Amino acid sequence: MSERAESPTARDVLWRFGPMVYGPTVLFALGEGAVIPLVPVIAAQLGADVATAALVASALVVGQLCGNLPAGWAVARIGERLTMAIAGVLSLGGILGMALAPSLGVFAIAVFLIGFCAAAFGLARHSFMTTRVPLSFRARALSLLGGTFRLGMFVGPFIAAGLLAVVGDEHATIWFFGGCLVATVLLVLFGPDPEKQLPVPAPAPRPADADLTEDTGEAVTGSIPLPTHGARGPATGVIRTMWRHRRVLSTLGLAAASLSAVRSARQVVLPLWGVSIGLDAQTIALVVGISGAIDFALFYASGQVMDRFGRLWAALPAMILMGAGFIALSLTHDVPQAAMWFAMFAAVLGVGNGLSSGILLTLGADVAPKSDPAAFLGSWRTLTDAGGAIAPLIVSGLAAIASLALATGVMGGIGLLGALAFIRWVPRYVPRSRT
Template identity: 60%
Template sequence: MTLQPILLGVTWKPMPSTADAPFDPIRRYAPMVYGPTALYSLGQGAILPLLPALAADLGADLAVAALVSAAIVVGQLAGNIPAGWLVSKAGERRTMLIASLASLVGIAGMLLAPHIALLGLSVLLIGFCASSFAVARHTFMTTRVPYAHRARALALVGGSFRLGGFTGPFVSAGLLALFGDEIASVWFFAVCLLGVAALVAFGPDPEEKALIADRLAARERADARADLDEEDTGEPVTGSIPATERIGVLRTMHRHRGVLARLGAAAASLAAVRSARQAVLPLWGVSIGLDSQTLALVVGVAGAVEFSLFYVSGQVMDRFGRLWAAVPALLLMGAGFGALAFTHDLDSAVLWFGVLALVIGVGNGLSSGILLTLGADVAPERDPAPFLGAWRTLTDGGAALTPLIVSAVTAAASLSVATGLVGVVGLVGAAAFVRYVPRYAPRRD
């Protein structure tokens, strides 16, 4: 009799192996999915650190410059539900082309902005379009990647976004050193957008490739039935996504309000804790007296650790189940923030900051792709785009509100209290995942 470890009532049991090569779906779609995703996030990552400087060049004070920087997050949050509607109506490829062209309009506004209002609106438009790219890729991978490979495939999508966010600031630093002007990074983003548009418009259509693969699989199944002398109905199988009545975004949200209110809230807590590391760690380093170079080194090493683990998360979810990545990730981040809250006045505060920043980085790395994967697991099989738009609105909302809550709690009490609150959110979120993932997204053995 073998003993299987139990995590809070969840059995650890590896996923059954499949006959086909596990990386086939990932390799099949890599050039058309991961390439444009990484290229777009690289361009966006290059301009994000420079938005306050661009605003300051137009005469903005610190408060207004912060508002311009936040406009891209607000735009993405506001764009998720319209993006779900557009993907449902026009399809993934057309949606990405429309978003590319609209983003170029936003780039032109940034380049030509004579005053701060136009710059802010342009950044808002770019954020609004960013949600269309995200929802389109999420929808395609949801409908086309088999469940057994889904977590790895979506972890790679998340890793592609992280790659751009990780390397984009280095690109902008190089462009600043070469040209001495922040506008160079805006032009770089424009070139990346043109590259994305070209890949989407003229590259191999992933939908067509998926249909071909499905037709080949159907033909192999028909041949196998013929070998077994089974009756062939003669009905053609094209492998396309079945046609169905499209019920719209609002009706989709109402129909799935239970999972959105429960599992969606748990997902929002994970997004909130993730976002908190970007708000809390720099503030904490400053508050304990770290110089900018040391602070950047600690945060950079933690970021490198979390980036290196994005594919491990997908492997764990596909082999052992979603909870085996989600719960340890939240426990690590929640415990890391909770412990950090008690170290501010210690003599070894700097050492604890470095250690706990790495713990939080490991937890964040293990969480890569979880929100994408769970959204795909609970989305309706037919026409998932409206649901995914609502799902992403919840998760992006959790991420967007966290810096505001941290700022408010810090002003009202202290940074230690705000950090401890983030830790509590992480631990409560872990409990919510344990309760609702088996209910709404059980494993499919």
């Protein structure tokens, strides 16, 4: 009881983290969210056709996928703060490349670099939360972190629309992103250092060879007893970390990748479905926007559910709603009121996606090893990002070979299989108090 009484409340800790932990991610996400919708437009101005413009836009996701492992290596060796500062400076180089690109190839490389650096921002804060946030409200803190990225993706396009209305040049959004990055780097370098304000808990006694044990399939959860930043010991290599924890990555990690795939498919399927049933662009944008608003409104509720009732209570409803929603939507393409069903199931998918906010971050933190979590989280995020990157390829391939309805139904099936995987693997790797 005395330990509980001395523990800070969730509100106190989250409020304390706010400016320095959530502030940089909000700034980065706002700038990125403003630029993303206009990447294909600028690519087309540089001579890209529709397919090539889509390929250039995908360079952002590919860059993030490729950046996770190097980001894990960097955070493990130089710390979260310096990693974010370096990523911010490199991103400014990407901004200059996007704004001044003389050719499509240079523009694509700059977009890739932005995605590569985005991985560093996400992993640095994920690692910070894993090592320092008390377990009793870990999910709420990480759901809020996920919500900052959702905020950027939700508000950013509106900022871009306002800039276009005032300036009339798509490059204005790039310079806006550059301003956000400058503010981010200054905040990270000259603001209070959260790593020093909230040091890592002291390590519990353990055998000298504890770090050399192989992955036995047992849970590797608990507090993360790292030394303070200045006293970091030699970090375990990324590849070695992946091998040591291959079982959790190949089981619970694949379940998490299926959730990432379903999330990513939602962003692709909904606009394509609206076009396929003959809706105009304004109606499609309205439906997708409402779905996104529902998604954003629920991000903190997911953390509340996970902290109070367990991880499965958020993961299962999310996967079942999205899986069943995709399957049901796939059956409505040729019905008389297809537009109504489209709007209704888009809302269902928004609810499911909102309930899943922070789940991947929280599960990654739950199963991170007791030492050197950054390398493990780099592997975890690479796996989940790969699921998100593959999903659009599955949708486009099946739609080309068969039909969009079949592709939508297949993604629904992946969602339901992912729900079964969560039922099987979460209780094994996450302690019962968090299941």
